[in-house]
Amino acid sequence: MAESFIYKRVVFxxxxxxxxxxxxxxxxxxDRVSLICSCSQRTIRDWRRExxxxxxSALNKICKALKTHLPANIELRDRYWYxxxxxxxxxxxxxxxxxxxxxDPEYRKxxxxxxxxxxxxxxxxxxxxxxxxxxxxxxxxxxxxxxIVLGDGGISNYQLTVTLCSKDEEAYSEFVIKLVKKLFDVxxxxxxxxxxxxxxxxxxxxxxxxxxxxxxxxxxxxxxxxQVDIPNWIKRNKKFSIACVRGLVDTDGSIFRHSYRVGGKxxxxxxxxxxxxxxxxxxxxFVILRSLGLNARLTQSYDVRIDSIRDVKKYFKIFNSHNxxxxxxxxx
Numbered sequence: 001m002a003e004s005f006i007y008k009r010v011v012f013x014x015x016x017x018x019x020x021x022x023x024x025x026x027x028x029x030x031d032r033v034s035l036i037c038s039c040s041q042r043t044i045r046d047w048r049r050e051x052x053x054x055x056x057s058a059l060n061k062i063c064k065a066l067k068t069h070l071p072a073n074i075e076l077r078d079r080y081w082y083x084x085x086x087x088x089x090x091x092x093x094x095x096x097x098x099x100x101x102x103x104d105p106e107y108r109k110x111x112x113x114x115x116x117x118x119x120x121x122x123x124x125x126x127x128x129x130x131x132x133x134x135x136x137x138x139x140x141x142x143x144x145x146x147x148i149v150l151g152d153g154g155i156s157n158y159q160l161t162v163t164l165c166s167k168d169e170e171a172y173s174e175f176v177i178k179l180v181k182k183l184f185d186v187x188x189x190x191x192x193x194x195x196x197x198x199x200x201x202x203x204x205x206x207x208x209x210x211x212x213x214x215x216x217x218x219x220x221x222x223x224x225x226x227q228v229d230i231p232n233w234i235k236r237n238k239k240f241s242i243a244c245v246r247g248l249v250d251t252d253g254s255i256f257r258h259s260y261r262v263g264g265k266x267x268x269x270x271x272x273x274x275x276x277x278x279x280x281x282x283x284x285x286f287v288i289l290r291s292l293g294l295n296a297r298l299t300q301s302y303d304v305r306i307d308s309i310r311d312v313k314k315y316f317k318i319f320n321s322h323n324x325x326x327x328x329x330x331x332x
Contacts, residue, residue, distance in 0.1 A: 009053035011075040020071060021048045024062055036065050053077070130206040134185040135215070138233060143240035144322075145183055146216055147247020148176060150228060150281060155220045160208055162201040164251070166192055171324040172250065173199050184208055229280035230288075241288045242319055248285060249274050250323040255330050258307075270330060272306040272315055292318055 012020065021044070024033055034041045037058040047054050056076060063070055136142055149155070153162045164173050177188045180203060191200040212218040217231030234240040252275055259268040276282050286304050289296035294311045296304055306315055312330070321327050 008056040008076045008078060010056050010059050011053060011077055012071070013073060015050075016071070016073075017050050017054060018048055024066070028065070033062070036061050131186075133205055133207045133211065134183070135211055136183045138240070140239050140243040141179060141183060142216070143234045143237075143243040144247040145179055146218065146231065146234060147244035148179075148251050149212070149218055149247075150223070150230065150244075151248045151251025151253075151276075153251075154223070155209055155212060155218060157220065158204060158206055158209065160203045160205075160212060162251075164199045164201070166194075166197050166199045168325045169199070169323065172322065173201060175322050176201055184211075224277045227278050227280050229278070230284040235284060235288070242292070245285055245288050246319045246321065248276075248281075249319070250321055250326060252276055253326070255326050269309050270312055272312055274304040275302050277302050289315075294318075 010017075021033075025044075025048070028036065030041050030044060033044050037044065037055075038061070039055075039058065043052075046052050047058075059070065148162060149160065152164060153160060155161075162176055164176070173190070177190075180186065180188050180201070184203070184205075186203055186205050186208060189202040189204070191202060192198075193200065209220065213220060217233065219226050219228055230241075230244055234244045249272065254273050254275075255270055256273065257268055258271050259266065261267070274282075274285055276285075282298065282302065282304055286296050286298055289304065289306065294306055294314055295308060296306050296311070299305055306312055316330060321330075
């Protein structure tokens, strides 16, 4: 109740608010009155020319400074007293013009349908129009991009995401970003998840999703559940196959050292492993490696392995790698 009393407005008789403030300003000056009322000089001037009603709290402060009582013959009104008057005037204007308050909902629906069928459906909205992308021709770069997505990528209705390890694939993430920008001319958002030690490379483009699904043969959703495979346009081309496998091994592959002892002597050499729970994908990688003269083998634990020193060396000669993590482990 105290708060509503403080924020009330004071109504003087016409011309009396100006006369009252003239006397106050003559005694105190604009600066002093502004300080007393805790408001700007502009507000004091607006009150003086009776543009607005005075605050009751300001009037109380002035009267306290003058050591006098509140002026006689004043009225108090609520802070937004004029809204009722304005609403009433607006309602009367609508009633006079249309004969009712608010439109007839059925009439509104008919008019909207009429507008939609005649012109609305043909308007192109910036909000609803997907942003364009560059649509590249089939190439080794595009095939490697497909391998990266089949390995560590994921496609939803509106985004394509590639998730890499933040600990040792920082340089590779830069390579992937440059590859995406080169192929599609789109920005790539980078999301670092410190707790998971991952880097998410996110491309938010509906047209890119459509291009990947319709033109490249990739699939939205769960890759394992759908048992994805390398698209045929890649498998039919030797150079495309090499690039795609490189993208797959760079993301879902590993270089590891195998050590064992025979007759008291220690042996140690590097192997390559590609892991996927999609059987068609594993078999396609196996077939491509075999067709290029590598003695690869399928294991029972979802792996394609390259075991011998000669074949590992041959793999890097034919396929190479754009993942610094693999290159460092191979040369170490």
